[in-house]
Amino acid sequence: xxxxxxxxxxxxxxxxxxxxxxxxxxxxxxxxxxxxxxxxxxxxxxxxxxxxxxxxxxxxxxxxxxxxxxxxxxxxxxxxxxxxxxxxxxxxxxxxxxxxxxxxxxxxxxxxxxxxxxxxxxxxxxxxxxxxxxxxxxxxxxxxxxxxxxxxxxxxxxxxxxxxxxxxxxxxxxxxxxxxxxxx
Amino acid sequence: xxxxxxxxxxxxxxxxxxxxxxxxxxxxxxxxxxxxxxxxxxxxxxxxxxxxxxxxxxxxxxxxxxxxxxxxxxxxxxxxxxxxxxxxxxxxxxxxxxxxxxxxxxxxxxxxxxxxxxxxxxxxxxxxxxxxxxxxx
Numbered sequence: 545x546x547x548x549x550x551x552x553x554x555x556x557x558x559x560x561x562x563x564x565x566x567x568x569x570x571x572x573x574x575x576x577x578x579x580x581x582x583x584x585x586x587x588x589x590x591x592x593x594x595x596x597x598x599x600x601x602x603x604x605x606x607x608x609x610x611x612x613x614x615x616x617x618x619x620x621x622x623x624x625x626x627x628x629x630x631x632x633x634x635x636x637x638x639x640x641x642x643x644x645x646x647x648x649x650x651x652x653x654x655x656x657x658x659x660x661x662x663x664x665x666x667x668x669x670x671x672x673x674x675x676x677x678x679x680x681x682x683x684x685x686x687x688x689x690x691x692x693x694x695x696x697x698x699x700x701x702x703x704x705x706x707x708x709x710x711x712x713x714x715x716x717x718x719x720x721x722x723x724x725x726x727x728x
Numbered sequence: 729x730x731x732x733x734x735x736x737x738x739x740x741x742x743x744x745x746x747x748x749x750x751x752x753x754x755x756x757x758x759x760x761x762x763x764x765x766x767x768x769x770x771x772x773x774x775x776x777x778x779x780x781x782x783x784x785x786x787x788x789x790x791x792x793x794x795x796x797x798x799x800x801x802x803x804x805x806x807x808x809x810x811x812x813x814x815x816x817x818x819x820x821x822x823x824x825x826x827x828x829x830x831x832x833x834x835x836x837x838x839x840x841x842x843x844x845x846x847x848x849x850x851x852x853x854x855x856x857x858x859x860x861x862x863x864x865x
Contacts, residue, residue: 665736666736669733669735681739681740681743685740685743688740688748690748693751693752693754693755697756700755702755702756702759704755705756705757706754711754714760715754718751720747721748725751
């Protein structure tokens with residue numbers, strides 16, 4: 545009477561894994577819509593969008609959402625340049641080559657105006673793209689290095705909020721630092 | 729606006745040479761505050777370890793009635809390399825009197841007499857990892 549008691553669970557286990565693989569490949573070709581603060585919609589490949597830590601965590605928090613992701617702090621102009629950078633960056637992820645990467649990064653920065661750089665920084669910061677932020681911070685530092693105070697102010701669009709006495713005092717304290725600066 | 733993001737400004741300032749950093753104090757009040765912050769100074773020193781704290785900043789001479797600090801700047805003709813001397817202090821020993829001086833502003837201050845009779849030397853110790861303050865040992 546006990547010889548016919550077969551274990552019924554043994555045969556059912558094999559089917560599980562194949563579905564997971566299928567969804568993963570489907571995702572890599574997926575496009576994501578991102579809406580900038582000035583209401584432009586960018587259709588970006590998911591692999592590029594996942595470079596933006598802010599967008600990535602948006603999807604991690606709400607995996608099912610397929611609607612457009614709003615980016616309220618991001619204007620279209622710097623955003624398009626940020627996308628350009630991330631597309632390049634992804635190529636190096638698949639095929640890491642530090643010297644080529646550096647070359648590509650410095651070329652990216654070289655063709656940007658001061659205004660471009662200053663506009664891109666808050667975007668890279670908001671989207672939490674660490675590599676880009678590093679590249680931009682260094683580029684800005686290189687451009688204001690050994691420049692006059694007036695040049696640095698206009699670079700960042702800063703108004704001088706010192707009185708002339710205060711400024712004179714500060715200049716006197718480190719007088720040597722104001723000599724031999726590059727011409728504006 | 730980039731100036732609203734303090735962390736970014738700090739990140740950029742960290743990458744400047746000491747000379748550019750000091751002239752940037754003049755840019756605006758916020759820059760001055762960021763650069764003068766002791767926490768910034770110590771992290772800048774940590775990130776720029778070849779900085780001027782390893783260099784002699786100049787000579788201190790005592791004249792009969794006054795003290796004179798001769799910085800590299802003043803003797804530029806003799807040396808091509810002008811070390812930066814900014815936040816950094818120098819301890820000076822002269823005829824059993826000890827002074828601490830701040831080269832950039834040429835301020836100096838006589839230290840209290842050491843308790844021991846024999847003094848082999850006096851040095852300024854500064855370890856940015858432990859504390860943003862200088863110690864006289």
